[in-house]
Amino acid sequence: MSRFSSTQRNMARLLITMMVLIxxxxxxxxxxxxxxxxxxxxxLLSHDRQQLISRLSEPQAVExxxxxxxxxxVVQSRVDSMTAEELTAFNQQVEDMQAGGSSVVGVVILVFVVLVVLDLLGTTNIFPAIKPINTD
Known part of the structure; x- marks a missing residue:
């Protein structure tokens, strides 16, 4: 006589199969x-990004x-998508502007100029009135 019932054998087979599959x-x-x-x-990338975001989040900049x-x-999403090189260069320009006595408005104007250039190149469509430059 067998020590295990058919139910126990079937359960053991099922468990073995499950263990092998897993x-x-x-x-x-x-x-x-x-x-x-x-x-x-x-x-550094995280710090540069946070530094730029904090500058652009100031009430005067938002206004x-x-x-x-x-x-x-839109500016926030653009900053989030910037590469490390772009962030470093941008933050360097901002620091140079601030060293010359510029304020947050200078940063906003720089962002504005970058967005206009990107619109002219056809990369973005933030300003619908600006027609992209045809590079054909």
Whole structure:
């Protein structure tokens, strides 16, 4: 006589099958070395982005952008999509302007000029009245 009933054998087969299937489908974790330079670059990028966003979030900057017909949310999304090089260059220009005695209005005007140039190149369509330059 068998020690296990047919129900127990069927349950054992089902559990074995499930364990084998789960074993084949699990994902493996992969580790990689991250250099200190990469971490510092990520932190600098995050800092540059936050610095620019905080400058553009000041009440005077928001008021100036609104007066010029630029939606601050669009500017926020543009800043979020900037690359590290663009952020670094932009923040450097802003710091140079501030060193010369400029205020937040200068930053807003710089953003406005960048948006107009992007509209002229056809990259964005923030100002519908501006027709893109035909590069054909």
């Amino acid at each position: 074993g084949f489908t699990h994902s493996t974790a992969q580790a990689a070395f991250v250099s200190t330079g990469q971490i510092v670059d990520q932190q 100036t952008m609104t007066r010029m017909g630029v939606d601050p949310a």
